[in-house]
Each structure stands twice: as structure tokens, then as C-alpha cells.
Amino acid sequence: MMKKKVLIIDDDLNICREIKYSMQNETTDVYYALSAQEGFEQFAKHHFCLVIMDVSLSETDVFQLLKAMREVKPIPILVLSASAKSEEKISALHAGANVYLEKPYELEECLAHAQSLMRLYSELKPSESRHYTLVFGMDMMIDLARHQATLKGKPLDLTRKEFDLLFCLASHAGQVLSREQLYNQVWNNDSDFNVDDSVRNHIKRLRKKLTPSGREYIKNVWGGGRLLFLPGRYR
Template sequence: MRKNRVLIIDHDLQTCKDIKYNLRSETTEAYYTLTVQEGLTALAKRDYEIVICNVCFPETDGVALLKTLRHMKPVPILLLSTSSALADKIQALEAGADDFLTKPFETEECLARIYALVRRFTELNPLKSRAYTIAAQGDLIIQREKRQALLNGRPLRLTYREYELLSLLVFNPEHVFTYEQLYEQVWAEEYLNNKNSVICEVKRLRRKLGDINLIESVREVGYRFKKE
């Protein structure tokens, strides 16, 4: 039987360690990341029963982060914050948090809230009924159910063809697709030497992806997605 997994996203290393080592048991294993991007990548790659997240990260807006987490997978989110203001609690709950805990807190209370959220989630969502189709490559995450691509935790504005092209490449890393294969699968039309259409679409997609540059040209053949 698989253990319940807990993901902690907090830039405070001591908080991460305190929660992790107090949670660790025969039925529970905990993981932590110290940055938002590492946390989003970890959530994309594995299934967890709960996410514990500090809302105060310098590189992102707390509300935006909560919404991103909520859109990725339907798992409980326990929010940690140094603010005790009622308005902040309400905003966090409206943005997607399931519970709110103000720092500093007693470890026993934190654990009790975690176990309660995990128990409710596992009872309502048996393991066999949870299914996600997500691929993560570095800072890029693809969510097939939502037809959404996230870069550094923020949604990319892609056209229908750009999304289809990116999704095809990401879910088949290192596979070399010919111009003909890409055209017939993305455009859903017969390939009549439409190489330039594919090249132009890839150029537009690369511009939106910016510096990550994971789409690699295979000379005179087509493209592949480099696996990190």
C-alpha cells in the first residue's frame, strides 16, 4: 500500500524540516522544496495527498500561486502565513486554500490540520479514482485535462495549433517528429509539402517559450523536444 505523500513548499528551511520529520511515519512520507518552481515541478511529477504552502514568496504573488496550485491538481492546500488578518485569510480561502495557519504555530496543531485534510481527501478520493495527465520539463508544465501550459507557474497564451504542437512534443520527449508527421497530427490534414507552415508555427511557439529553448531542430527532418 502506497504511503500518503505530503508536499511542503516554503522558503523557510527550518519550517520544512520541522513538518517533514514530525510527519514521517509508516503511513506518511513528506517532501519539501524551497522555491515555488521546484514545488510546481514536484507537484506535476508526482501525486500528493496534500500541499502545504507558504504564501509569502518573493518571486511570485501569493494569490496567483494558490490559483496555480488549485488548477494543477485537486488536492487539499494548507496555507502558511505570517499574517493573522481576517481579510488575508478570506482572500486565501477564496483563492483556493482549504485551510489557513498563521506563523508561528504549534507543531501539534499543524499536524492535526494536515491529518484532517488528508483523511478527508483520501476518503472522498480513493487512489484508483485519481488520474492526471501532466508532463513537466524544467519550468514548463502541460496539463492535458485543462488544455493548459504553464511556464514558471504562469499560464501561456497559446493558439489551438501552438498548444497541440507543444503538447505532442512534450509528451514524447527525445522523439524526432518529421515535418510531415507534425503537420498531419497538428493540422489534421494531408501533408502536401507544407514544411513552411510547420516552421512558422514552431517559430511562434519558441518566441512564447522564451529562453528555455527546449524545441530542437533536426536538420532536414523536423523537430524534437529535449528532455531535461
């Protein structure tokens, strides 16, 4: 039987270890990250059935992080917070948290909430095939299922071909692709179009729409119209 995986995101190592060693057993593996950046990268790359995170992480807007996580995967999120303010609790729940637990808390209560959320997730577990999202930090997310791409949290207004081209490039991040390769995958060898002109014009429009990020995602590689997609990283 495949083990369940739990992710803890908290900059307090003692809390991470306390929860980890209380939940780790023969059916559950528990991982932890001490920063939002590391936590989001682990969340995007691996399949977890629960996230336990502190909303007091100082390096980022945690509510933005919650929304980004909720956009990527429908995984239960248990939030820990030292704040008893109702506004923060409401904001966290609206942003994507399922349970809000105030610090200091009883470890048994935290574990009970965790087990409840994991049980609910297992019972309502979505089909894996429904989710195919490319995530590059919190800068860019490309959701194939919904045919939607977001840049720094804002939806990109892309045509069908522009989206397909972006998805193709991002799916081969770090690999050099020729215009002909892109054309064959995105246009399916449609003979009504000129290879170089079609790809060049769409790349030009796509670059323009990615300009607000302040980062050059699509780079020209010397030697005959070859392109390279370099993903941004969460900062």
C-alpha cells in the same frame, strides 16, 4: 498498501524538519523543498495527497504559485503565514489554499488540519485517469483533459491541430522528431494533406503564439525538417 505522500514548501529548514518528523510514519512519507522552484517541480512530478507551504517565500508571487498548483492537481493545500492580515488570508484562499494557519502556531493544530485534509482527500480522491497534465515549471502547462494550454499563466488560443501538435512535441520533450513522425501522430496519416506543408504551416503558427514567452520552445534540428521541443524552466 501504498504510502501517502506529503510535501512541505518552506525556506525555514527547522519548520520543514519539525513537521516532517512529526508526520513521518509507516503509512506516510514526508518530503520538503526549501524554495518555490524546487517545491513546484516536486509537486508536478510526484503524487502527493497534501501540500503544506509558507506564503512568505520571497522568490516568487506565492498567490500565482497557488493558482498554478491548483490548475495542475486538485491536491489539498495548507498555508502557513506570519501575517494576520485578513486580505492575505482571503487572497490565499481564493488562490487555492484550503486552510490558512497563522505563525506562530501550535504544532498539534497544524498536524490536526493536515490529517483532516488528507482524510478528506482520500475520501474524495479523483480518478487518476482524469488528469494528464504536462507541466514545465510555471512557464507552460498543457492540460489534455481540458484541451487547454497556458503560457505564463495565460491561456493560449490554439486550434485543435495546434494543441495536438504542441502536446505531441511536449510529450517527447528533448527528443528529435521528424515532420513525418509528427504528421503520423497528429494527423493520423490523413492522405488529404501534404506532410511537409501541413506540419511546417502549423509549426509556424504555433511558434508565433509561443513568441510572447521570449523563449524558443521549438527548435529546428539540422538534417531534413527535424524538430526538438525544449521546455522552459520556472524562474
